[in-house]
Amino acid sequence: MTQPGRTPLAPREMLRVMDAAQVIHERQAVLEEHEAFNREATIREIQLMYEELGDLVGTRTIERALDQYLSQRYAFTPARPGLRRNLALLYIRRGWIAKRVLVPTAAVAALVWGGVEAVELARQRAFTGEVDGFRREVAGLVATSGTARDQLDALIATDLPPDLPAVDAEAVSADIGEAGRLLAAADEMLGRLGVAAASDLDRAELENLRAEAQRASGQIDLARDEMAGADERMQRHARLLTYGPEIDRLHAAVVAAAVEDAALERTAALQATAERQLSARDADGLGETVRLYEGLHALLAAETRIVVTGGVWRVSNDNPRIRNYYLLVQALGSDGQPVPFPIRNEETGVTRPVSVWGERVPQETYDRVAADRQDNGIIDDEEFGFKRRGYITAERRYPDVGQITEW
Secondary structure (H helix, E strand, C coil): CCCCCCCCCCHHHHHHHHHHHHHHHHHHHHHHHHHCCCHHHHHHHHHHHHHHCCCCCCHHHHHHHHHHHHHHHCCCCCCCCCHHHHHHHHHHCHHHHHHHHHHHHHHHHHHHHHHHHHHHHHHHHHHHHHHHHHHHHHHHHHHHHHHHHHHHHHHHHCCCCCCCCHHHHHHHHHHHHHHHHHHHHHHHHHHHHHHHHCCCCCHHHHHHHHHHHHHHHHHHHHHHHHHHHHHHHHHHHHHHHHHHHHHHHHHHHHHHHCCCHHHHHHHHHHHHHHHHHHHCCCHHHHHHHHHHHHHHHHHHHCCEEEEEEEEEEEECCCCCCCEEEEEEEEEEECCCCECCEEEECCCCCCEEEECEEEEEECHHHHHHHHHHHHHHCCCCCCEEEEECCCCCCCEECCCCCCEECCC
8 A cells, every 4th residue: 555645666667666576586596495305314315316227336426516515606707708798788877888988979979070060060151152263253354354345446437557567567467456356255255254153163173263264364365465566566656757857956966066076986886776767666775776866966965074082903814913003083063063974884895875985094003093082081083084075075184094983
């Protein structure tokens, strides 16, 4: 009868109690059987059985056999190794295995799976970003192609100069035609790329489309180069038309200002160079000749003092044991401003306009100028030479041995 306030056992629990009671009952019966065991009577019964069989066995032998039997009667014999034993051990240790092995393994597996999922998600997001970037790249190429197309239309609308030589006119037309062909091919590729980029892409498709986009970009660049070539030909023709009259004007001005024969000789050399460049349609060369004419005209128009400002020595290129001594000089106009002179550097062979350079002198001249400067920090005897208007050659106090423009 169940007492008030207590919960009766569940059926499963009652079955377990009954199983435990059965085990206790069986163990008690075994113990009672063991306690009731009569050793002497048992030995006498075994002897009688041997006598009936016609065999005489001594009491001591029967006692030893009985003791051996009783010692092994309740001995525990472990199960032999095998699958059944291993499964039984796993079942017995199921709690420890679940807690120490299965749960941690499941946790690690969950973490690994979560990491794999996270990596895959990050990879998908990165790929989505690449696809979006590619779509922006295609849009940019479309805009670039449109700009190039506008430039080509403007170039086509520009009338060719009527006096443009036939060779240049044919080259300009060829450049424009090639640029149009290249842009048409690029536009066709960009059209296909725009359609493909709007669809779902995988990695292989994206790489193929990127290669196609590179080819389209290359076509646009080549078209620009062709247009630049056509424009450069027309610009060069315009410069040639400008340089011709400019050189005629400068030549006349230089000839009018020149007094010295050396100046006239240099002018004649410049004129011959300009004629060759005009025949070759060398616009860059003519531009340099114009600058030389302008420098010569400015030099002829100036009256210039050349004064000593210091000194420097250099090791000779021909013999390292020899020193070359130089006075540093500066060319100054009547207004006190520097005047550039075309000076050839004897160490490099390069001629360039400079207003300060070095004049090679004997060592005794170098030492005398150094002593002049040491007494009060000023070179009192600073006059090196003077160039008159209409001349390019200066009147010098010292022989012309060689010059340097760098030290």
